[in-house]
Amino acid sequence: MKYSKATNYALHTMAFLTLNEKNEAIGVEQLAKMQNLSPTYLSKILTKLVKAGLIESTPGVKGGYRLLKRQKETSFLDVIQAIEGQTSLFHCSLDHNELPHNHGCLIEQVMMNAEAKMKADLDATYIADIARQMKEKRA
Template sequence: MKYSKATDYALHTVLFLARSSSEKKLGVQELAEKQKVSPTYLSKILNKLVKEGIIHSSPGVNGGYSLSPHWEKISFLDIIQGIEGKTSLFDCCLNSNPECSIKKVMLAAEKNMEEELRTIKISDLV
């Protein structure tokens, strides 16, 4: 199982924001430099996180990105699903068979993983 690099950058970005001063907003350039990634690429990731309500964007000279007011409740799963979407990781080739035993096993494992990721909050790492 593999998540995209975008998920990696999103998780690190949210952690950087959580560890920064709550009053300070971080710009895309600074966040990109910390992760050695293109600011243009990171901007696309940040836009997804803004759309999901995980972070806020403030325009202007003193603008930048900051966490949502209730950031302590943001889980790894929230961030992952904000980037990757909420579709299942497993796509059974026999979708017409609702009794597929392989699909049942894979979906149960995915559910367990999601539960684990839901319990881990970004605030746990700060």
């Protein structure tokens, strides 16, 4: 299983914004430079985070992006779903009506169970916790 690069950049951006203790707006250029990205590409990712209600955008010369939700409330799953959506990672390719006893695909059931466990783990892991560890390593 693989998430897009956009998810990688979104998670790192959220960590950088969480480390911004004054919660001042940070411009897209500065956020892009931290990750060696084009500001245009990062803007598309930031737009998804804004739409998901995780960050806010402030227009103007001193504008930029900052956290909207309290830092401890944003989980990895929140960020991943903002970028990737909420669709399942696995879809059975067989016609469920043709499977024996109409019990559905057993392989799909195993995959869905594993995905539920992964989502629970990601939902219990907060960006603020990772940001705190990043800060401790810098000190």
